[in-house]
Amino acid sequence: MLSLQVVSRRRVLAVLALSLGIGMLSACNVGPAKFVNTDITGSSLVAPFKLKDLQGETRTLDSYKGKVVALFFGYTHCPDVCPTTMQQWNEVKAKLGEKGKNLQVIFVTVDPERDTPELLAKYVPQFNPDFQALWGTPDELKPLLAGLRVFAQKVDKPDGNYLMDHTAASYVFDQQGRARLLVRHNADPVPVVEDVAQILDGK
Numbered sequence: 741m742l743s744l745q746v747v748s749r750r751r752v753l754a755v756l757a758l759s760l761g762i763g764m765l766s767a768c769n770v771g772p773a774k775f776v777n778t779d780i781t782g783s784s785l786v787a788p789f790k791l792k793d794l795q796g797e798t799r800t801l802d803s804y805k806g807k808v809v810a811l812f813f814g815y816t817h818c819p820d821v822c823p824t825t826m827q828q829w830n831e832v833k834a835k836l837g838e839k840g841k842n843l844q845v846i847f848v849t850v851d852p853e854r855d856t857p858e859l860l861a862k863y864v865p866q867f868n869p870d871f872q873a874l875w876g877t878p879d880e881l882k883p884l885l886a887g888l889r890v891f892a893q894k895v896d897k898p899d900g901n902y903l904m905d906h907t908a909a910s911y912v913f914d915q916q917g918r919a920r921l922l923v924r925h926n927a928d929p930v931p932v933v934e935d936v937a938q939i940l941d942g943k
Contacts, residue, residue, distance in 0.1 A: 776931035815851035
């Protein structure tokens with residue numbers, strides 16, 4: 741009888757040790773995020789905007805709480821950087837699979853003079869129907885550009901047209917609206933997917 745009790749206790753202790761081991765492994769997986777792209781967690785960067793979306797609704801960053809948000813600044817007449825970046829975000833969203841449903845990519849125009857809401861409504865969804873665009877007057881854009889230290893400036897051309905010099909990075913915010921990640925133009929999509937996936941997982 742005594743030997744049976746000893747065996748029973750040993751089994752209980754073994755199960756308990758195994759459970760504790762699994763718990764410790766789980767705890768290790770819940771650690772802080774380790775990003776390949778630039779980590780801006782805890783920085784002073786903020787996104788204080790109040791702009792119109794493609795449906796004409798006024799939006800703030802709080803409008804997207806519960807989703808991871810990727811903000812990119814560009815313009816529809818951009819010859820290369822902007823369409824390339826939008827295509828890259830489409831690839832990232834696709835590679836995230838089911839998780840990608842909780843990633844909201846937003847194109848913010850830095851050329852409101854030419855980028856009317858009607859033009860944005862034709863331009864942005866061609867990269868992905870779930871992508872959103874935000875539009876505002878130059879004065880309405882100023883707080884957002886300043887909050888994220890985004891550069892945007894008109895460059896006149898001899899033919900009377902103009903280009904826009906602008907910051908070519910994307911800014912990623914977590915589900916609570918906190919700045920987490922800066923993704924430079926032409927970044928390798930694979931690390932971007934891995935970084936965004938960590939944020940989607942709550943890290």
